[in-house]
Amino acid sequence: MRLDRKNIVPLINGLQWSTAIxxxxxxxxxxxxxxxxxxxxxxxxxxxxxxxLLTDKSSSGQNxxxxxxxxxxxxxxxxxxxxHQIRTGTIIFFAAAAIFLILWNIRTTLFPAPPMPPGxxxxxxxxxxxxxxxxxxxSGAIVFIVTAFAVNHKYQLASTLLNKRDTVVDxxxxxxxxxxxxxxxxxxxxxxxxxxxxxxxxxMAGIRWKTETPLEGFSSPVVYDNKIFLTGATKDIRQVFCFxxxxxxxxxxxxxxxxxxxxxxVDKETGYAAPTAACDGKNIYAIFATGELAAFTLKxxxxxxxxxxxxxxxxxxxxxxxxxNGLLYVQLDEYDKGKLSAIxxxxxxxxxxxxxxxxxxxxxxxxxxxxxxxxxxxxxxxxTSYDPxxxxxxxxxxxxxxxxxxxxxxxxGMVFTANEHAVAAGxxxxxxxxxxxxxxxxxxxxxxxNTASPVAVDSLLFLAAATGIVTCINTNDxxxxxxxxxxxxxxxSPVVSGKNVFLxxxxxxxxxxxxxxxxELIASSPAGEPVAATPAVLDGYMIVRGEKYLYRIxxx
Amino acid sequence: MTKKFSLRPAxxxxxxxxxxxxxxxxxxxxxxxxFPRPEFHGGYQIPDNNxxxxxxxxxxxxxxxxxxAALCAACWVVFKKRSRKGVLALMLASIAYFGFYKSGCxxxxxxxxxxxxxxxxxxxxxxxxxxIFILPLIFALFxxxxxxxxxxxxxxxxxxxxxxxxxxxVRIDAxxxxxxxxxxxxxxxxxxxxxxxxxxxxxxxxxxxxxSAPTPLLAWGVAVLVTGxxxxxxxxxxxxxxxxxxGWASLISKHRVRISPGTCINCRLCENVCPxxxxxxxxxEPSGEERxxxxxxxxxxxxxxxxxxxxxxxCGWFLADAAAELHPNVKLLRIVELEESGAVMTKSLESExxxxxADIMAELRRAAGAARTGFRWGLTLLGxxxxxxxxxxxxxQSMYRKQDGYGTDPVSCVECGRCYGYCPQHKADKEKPKWVxxxxxx
Numbered sequence: 001m002r003l004d005r006k007n008i009v010p011l012i013n014g015l016q017w018s019t020a021i022x023x024x025x026x027x028x029x030x031x032x033x034x035x036x037x038x039x040x041x042x043x044x045x046x047x048x049x050x051x052x053l054l055t056d057k058s059s060s061g062q063n064x065x066x067x068x069x070x071x072x073x074x075x076x077x078x079x080x081x082x083x084h085q086i087r088t089g090t091i092i093f094f095a096a097a098a099i100f101l102i103l104w105n106i107r108t109t110l111f112p113a114p115p116m117p118p119g120x121x122x123x124x125x126x127x128x129x130x131x132x133x134x135x136x137x138x139s140g141a142i143v144f145i146v147t148a149f150a151v152n153h154k155y156q157l158a159s160t161l162l163n164k165r166d167t168v169v170d171x172x173x174x175x176x177x178x179x180x181x182x183x184x185x186x187x188x189x190x191x192x193x194x195x196x197x198x199x200x201x202x203x204m205a206g207i208r209w210k211t212e213t214p215l216e217g218f219s220s221p222v223v224y225d226n227k228i229f230l231t232g233a234t235k236d237i238r239q240v241f242c243f244x245x246x247x248x249x250x251x252x253x254x255x256x257x258x259x260x261x262x263x264x265x266v267d268k269e270t271g272y273a274a275p276t277a278a279c280d281g282k283n284i285y286a287i288f289a290t291g292e293l294a295a296f297t298l299k300x301x302x303x304x305x306x307x308x309x310x311x312x313x314x315x316x317x318x319x320x321x322x323x324x325n326g327l328l329y330v331q332l333d334e335y336d337k338g339k340l341s342a343i344x345x346x347x348x349x350x351x352x353x354x355x356x357x358x359x360x361x362x363x364x365x366x367x368x369x370x371x372x373x374x375x376x377x378x379x380x381x382x383x384t385s386y387d388p389x390x391x392x393x394x395x396x397x398x399x400x401x402x403x404x405x406x407x408x409x410x411x412x413g414m415v416f417t418a419n420e421h422a423v424a425a426g427x428x429x430x431x432x433x434x435x436x437x438x439x440x441x442x443x444x445x446x447x448x449x450n451t452a453s454p455v456a457v458d459s460l461l462f463l464a465a466a467t468g469i470v471t472c473i474n475t476n477d478x479x480x481x482x483x484x485x486x487x488x489x490x491x492x493s494p495v496v497s498g499k500n501v502f503l504x505x506x507x508x509x510x511x512x513x514x515x516x517x518x519x520e521l522i523a524s525s526p527a528g529e530p531v532a533a534t535p536a537v538l539d540g541y542m543i544v545r546g547e548k549y550l551y552r553i554x555x556x
Numbered sequence: 557m558t559k560k561f562s563l564r565p566a567x568x569x570x571x572x573x574x575x576x577x578x579x580x581x582x583x584x585x586x587x588x589x590x591f592p593r594p595e596f597h598g599g600y601q602i603p604d605n606n607x608x609x610x611x612x613x614x615x616x617x618x619x620x621x622x623x624x625a626a627l628c629a630a631c632w633v634v635f636k637k638r639s640r641k642g643v644l645a646l647m648l649a650s651i652a653y654f655g656f657y658k659s660g661c662x663x664x665x666x667x668x669x670x671x672x673x674x675x676x677x678x679x680x681x682x683x684x685x686x687x688i689f690i691l692p693l694i695f696a697l698f699x700x701x702x703x704x705x706x707x708x709x710x711x712x713x714x715x716x717x718x719x720x721x722x723x724x725x726v727r728i729d730a731x732x733x734x735x736x737x738x739x740x741x742x743x744x745x746x747x748x749x750x751x752x753x754x755x756x757x758x759x760x761x762x763x764x765x766x767x768s769a770p771t772p773l774l775a776w777g778v779a780v781l782v783t784g785x786x787x788x789x790x791x792x793x794x795x796x797x798x799x800x801x802x803g804w805a806s807l808i809s810k811h812r813v814r815i816s817p818g819t820c821i822n823c824r825l826c827e828n829v830c831p832x833x834x835x836x837x838x839x840x841e842p843s844g845e846e847r848x849x850x851x852x853x854x855x856x857x858x859x860x861x862x863x864x865x866x867x868x869x870x871c872g873w874f875l876a877d878a879a880a881e882l883h884p885n886v887k888l889l890r891i892v893e894l895e896e897s898g899a900v901m902t903k904s905l906e907s908e909x910x911x912x913x914a915d916i917m918a919e920l921r922r923a924a925g926a927a928r929t930g931f932r933w934g935l936t937l938l939g940x941x942x943x944x945x946x947x948x949x950x951x952x953q954s955m956y957r958k959q960d961g962y963g964t965d966p967v968s969c970v971e972c973g974r975c976y977g978y979c980p981q982h983k984a985d986k987e988k989p990k991w992v993x994x995x996x997x998x
Contacts, residue, residue: 091767094767101719109977112977112978125842125846125850127726128954129853130730131726131727132730132853132857132950132953134730135734135949135953136946136950137731139734139946142868143868143871146871149878150874150877153878
């Protein structure tokens, strides 16, 4: 039989359409199954992890085990059915696509389309000139881009290795945000020098927006990628909130409920949400006075949640979180069974723990020394350094007394501690003693803070006491440079932006004074309500948590 | 005097040697479990381990024979039969055998890296791999890029999906054709310095032929195929490093694809049919003014060649530090340096293991230093090569080539045979072209 276009082409066309439709339908179903599998992740999500977290031994009977097994079987069945569907669908899709293409090639080979009428002929010389020009320009661009890349790489590498005391890998990406209590490394030093100086909470002048916080709490805001993360809690509810930095709108909120244990008693000036959350660019981590610790993605999807045990702490747990290099550090100081834990940020499993024997309410900070990174914690008696990778105790110094609320500060190669009823101390961690241990250079007595952490910049240390007295100390010798009495005391910690110190008093009046050896008040601006949390200072603005509202202050 | 044995030179050879011994030990050692098996209650029996047997040696020679046979068949259908149908049939056979059966490995394109590693690092390559590398080149010396026409499964897959090929404007096409030269240089450099086989890692079709791949690789393959619907053979034209070498060989090939079996009558019917823009048009001799301009341009390009070479060589020299970071030894040393500097807190397992033995650390530093030196000189040479390629291209573009009829460009033509059916003189001794034959139904 002769191959006739009239007979063959419609047949091939029909088959082509059929295979094209089959490929299209299979492709859509395939994509839907793939998306569904990755969204629901039956082996990770669902009820099974909740069961795994149950610690109530009374319910761990045969029925529970059977239920867990049935759920496990169901989750596996769902997972493997989806995988099987994807595999089969892929084969069908490629087979249909291959048949379509083969038919198309057969048709065009047996019955080639007539050639199109030739268009206007472009002069060979013109073509060649165009291509030569394009190649010349592209080559120049390649040379420029490669050179710029190479120079930039060399510069970045040098700055990482030479300025090792002040830089952390990938820190450029993160230090521009405020990702944990008191910003980068928890030291209270902002990456930007342009924090707003003046505003007025009464007239809203210099305040871009103000939004009500859904739940009470003394925790401070953390900011990353234009998202503000905040925690709030009552005796019955624990929540994590995410707000849009541009308009203050609530983007999401998530409940944290890991255990059925009753909430502990806490002091009303601590509350259930005193610890500040921490962010590592991938997840947000939050802990509450109940000992419940949870991780959420930046979009609010739960990642993991664990119960650290109810903290035995008469005011209530208030130590904030900090993260670095895939580990989340949890300072859980209690009367006699405290611990410092490093939690794997991906899985929520504990990588290491170090015992802590003395109570405190302070938060950990990270410092760089000649020996590498160190994690600095204070308690009611000691300041202690740990190896962040292993949890090994590196050194400690007995320099505190009373009930330690303020965290340590770091600057000019020295660690500083201060606490009401004790002393302020300066410990040199760079020029160590003959035994290689840090040396306490000086100690200072005077009006000391009971909540606000100190902040150090250059050779100056600033202390903000609950009595309203702010003191500036020369870190070289521990002498007083100046003191100033403000009207109200301070719970919020001072932060440094550029050459100024920013400090909110308990009434919500923000004082800005020069970070200098002589006192110079630059401005005082009212927020309009009490402020106890520490502000997050970013590029030209700050996020402030008041008693009831959250503010973005751009300044006048 | 007693000669002391030092383990230092053996430091890095230890792991590969152990792996080799493990592989050679075969089933005996493989049957041992690394960790004790878990014990299950309820009567569950853990099945015994099953290991597939190694591929028989003669099958590798069969691969070489299959390649040789396919190249001969391609020559026959392209030059003797001048049949697009034959090319299409051979393409399907190649996809089936070299693609799906052999899972696309080892292919002549990837063999560039094996040969480079063999030359520069003493990496052992079997004779069959060398033959797979060299056979298409030998054929190219006589018959042009006949390997690309229907033997290469990657080219064949792209050819099949080229449903609506569009002409790429010369302003885009010409710069894109620099990429294969860069890719070729990078492939040789990486293999020669032991940094890895990038051509295999970035092979867009490996996942398709193996019916399994990580999602990014599969997405890359699908992206190339979807692009291939409108831009015929995008990988062959704008990426394939082997195509560069085949292009060089094709320049001196004796037999080349001729659109018309006789003398071209300049009917222009084939002008737009080449999916890879490899048809050269006849050109009238340039006018006096044009010739004057081209001579002037030629002088400038000649003068600029040293500038191009110097610029690219300097670029390569400066890029070396950044590029060397891709080398595993340099990468590992960088991790150790960052940890030692305190810029990174956590310590990796690899660096912890290295710190156990100072000799191995010293060996790592030496190896990383050698890799950096290799990258520095390698990239400088690559820069010089690119300068020559670009300078040569610009000069070539400014020279008039006498051409009377429509013909194929030996470097770009992949000998797919699509143009045959459009030439009125095609198979003049047999029959008319089919579109003419069926003109009643058109």
